[in-house]
Amino acid sequence: xxxxxxxxxxxxxxxxxxxxxxxxxxxxxxxxxxxxxxxxxxxxxxxxxxxxxxxxxxxxxxxxxxxxxxxxxxxxxxxxxxxxxxxxxxxxxxxxxxxxxxxxxxxxxxxxxxxxxxxxxxxxxxxxxxxxxxxxxxxxxxxxxxxxxxxxxxx
Numbered sequence: 492x493x494x495x496x497x498x499x500x501x502x503x504x505x506x507x508x509x510x511x512x513x514x515x516x517x518x519x520x521x522x523x524x525x526x527x528x529x530x531x532x533x534x535x536x537x538x539x540x541x542x543x544x545x546x547x548x549x550x551x552x553x554x555x556x557x558x559x560x561x562x563x564x565x566x567x568x569x570x571x572x573x574x575x576x577x578x579x580x581x582x583x584x585x586x587x588x589x590x591x592x593x594x595x596x597x598x599x600x601x602x603x604x605x606x607x608x609x610x611x612x613x614x615x616x617x618x619x620x621x622x623x624x625x626x627x628x629x630x631x632x633x634x635x636x637x638x639x640x641x642x643x644x645x646x
Contacts, residue, residue: 514545517643521560521618523583523591523625525634530556532620536643537561547619548575558620560636564645566615570607573600579622584614587644589636594625616644 516535523530533556537543543561547553571582576599583591592612600606618636625631 514541516542516559519560519638519640519643521558521636521638521640523618523628523630523634523636525630528628530628530630531638532618533557534560534618534640536640538643538645546571546576547578547580549577551577553578553580553621555621555624558618558624560640561617561619562641562644563615566613568610568613570609571597571617571619572605572607573597574603574605576600580619581622581625582608582610582620583618583625583630583634583636584610584612585616585618585636586613587615589616589641591630591632591634591636593632594630596622616641 516537519534519536521532521534523532533554535558537546537559546561547559566587573580576597579599580597582595582597584593585591592614593610595608595610597608616636
């Protein structure tokens with residue numbers, strides 16, 4: 492699918508503006524649980540369009556039990572891209588109740604054109620972690636996301 496300039500330019504401009512502002516992210520914790528097992532993560536919260544546009548761009552590393560949670564005020568089916576993201580990531584898309592609907596692996600992209608990763612579901616939150624994090628813990632769609640970070644959900 493070919494993206495129009497408006498579809499890729501606006502997030503890029505927001506991302507660059509965020510970097511220029513030295514944007515910071517709230518820090519919190521989340522857990523993902525399934526089958527009676529709970530896995531805790533330290534997360535940064537992307538709860539505004541500016542933070543969401545910047546995401547994990549230009550990061551050289553991410554701790555094993557660290558991630559970024561994206562919280563949207565309304566349900567969306569939009570995709571994620573990896574422009575200027577230097578580390579491979581896995582992303583879990585979840586609904587307002589925290590139920591994971593889909594998990595995808597995403598590859599770094601330093602040069603256009605970068606692919607857009609569409610989940611094929613309507614979601615309201617997304618959790619990015621090091622690639623393979625969900626698989627190494629046998630977490631699948633149906634697992635539940637919860638914790639303090641969800642208090643940042645925009646209303």
